[in-house]
Amino acid sequence: MKYILLFLLFFSSLNATKIADISSIVGVRENQIIGYSLVVGLKKTGDGTTSKFTLQSISNMLKAMNIDMKPIDIKSKNVAAVVVTATMKPFARQGDKFDVVVSSIGDAKSLEGGTLLMTPLKGVDGKIYALAQGSVSIGGMNTRGAGSESHPTSGIVFDGGFIEREINIDIFHKKYATLSLKESGFKNAVAVQNAINKYYSTQVAVAMDSRSIKLKCPENRSMIEFLAEVQELDMNYQPKNKIIINERTGTIVAGVDIKLKPVVLTHGDITIKIVEAKSVPVPKGSMQVDSNLVIGLNENEIYTKDGTTTVANLVRSLQKLGASPKDIISILEAMKSAGSIAAELKVI
Structure with a gap:
């Protein structure tokens, strides 16, 4: 990656x-709504016979249509049980349309090409606020699988939701x-x-x-x-200084003016020394980046002067030493714990 x-x-x-x-x-806020339903019309990529709740749901649906069939007699693989979630915007009115997210809860291999059956969507109070129905689109959703094969088990029904009950504000x-x-x-x-x-x-x-x-x-x-x-x-x-770290992707977003306080930290074969001094020592075999920053290439050390070093140039130096994104994230977290970084550190 x-x-x-x-x-x-x-x-x-x-x-x-x-x-x-x-x-x-x-x-004035949004409200979350949720429902349970079935996606039909799949090409043998639906839930298997081990998903008993799916078979029971199919049986219940058929009974509502005056077709009496026991769950044990149902062998279809073209149906998947799903949870439907959506967000009601403030001041939503009856008839307003909105997108809904459909996610498999059984062992379905894919929801591609399926159709969501009419689904009541309820709020936290148990009341029905909307209905959802329509064709499931899996374009742009996360997939799982390897190579050229993908198995999307979640999708979106665009404009598939309809407001039935308003929330008066x-x-x-x-x-x-x-x-x-x-x-x-x-x-x-x-x-x-x-x-x-x-x-x-x-x-x-x-x-x-x-x-x-x-x-x-x-x-x-x-x-x-x-x-x-x-x-x-x-x-x-005046916004707060923040460092945002995405551990999954290795992305770091930091303010270039976030100063570092004195600290001595060792991580693997990398040593960081931030000291209060008028000048930064330049050991033999080191590389001077600027007047406030020196990289000791032989010992994998970073020498900086207090009050001049920021998170931005520290990370830049760690990159030059060949530190991986995972190592950089671990070092920043350790420095935050040690009190060297005053900014808020948020890991997502």
């Missing part, structure tokens, strides 16, 4: 950002609303509060905590107009 190392710049300085990009309105008649920041931070909460109050020249926003800002609708506007204006306002936003 080919690994890709990415370094993107996350500015630590203040950035002008729309409020809509960093917050959501409390109570009354925004228009409300006098108060609450913004929730996507990332917690007292400084950003106050910045949002100040930006809104400055625009309206009155106290319409109050930061309640590090994430919540309570809003009061002005008298001369409806709540819809008020929220539309608020979401388009710019404010000074």
Whole structure:
């Protein structure tokens, strides 16, 4: 597998950002719905006779059509039991269409060419909010298998879902609303509060905590107009420094300005030394990358100066030493645990 190392710049300085990009309105959200059904019309790639729940489901379906057949007498391999999942958008209305994801739960080899039977989709409260039915498309879905053979056991029914029950969210008649920041931070909460109050020249926003800002609708506007204006306002936003690591692909996304604190770390045959010094030592047989970074090729050591070394140039140096993506990820995780990296480390 080919690994890709990415370094993107996350500015630590203040950035002008729309409020809509960093917050959501409390109570306005998506809802997950789920259902169980059958996919039919497969070319002998459905569930086998060991999937008893599939045979029982076929039997129950036939009984509903006045055909009495015991599960033990059913030998079809053209049917697969599936779980159907989807997301209801906020303010979805009856008749709205949406995509649904179909995933096999039996031993089916493939759902290609199948048709999803009518499926009630329920919310966490057990009520039916939508129905789904249609042809299953496996294009673009993950597959499993080797060589030229693939066995897609999940797929999408495009526009296969139909809203039957609406989730009422009354925004228009409300006098108060609450913004929730996507990332917690007292400084950003106050910045949002100040930006809104400055625009309206009155106290319409109050930061309640590090994430919540309570809003009061002005008298001369409806709540819809008020929220539309608020979401388009710019404010000074300071994002947190993050290092995102994808262990499966070896991808690392880090801010180039994330500094490293003093530490001595050994991983395999690689040693990293970050020390407080006016200058970086240049041992014999080493390669000086710049005034703050030296690679000891003989001992596989990296010498850096405190306050000048970032995650970005450390990873670049590790690459030059021939470290694998897996080694680099392990080193970053160890440095985070040791307190050398102050940024948030997120493994996905």
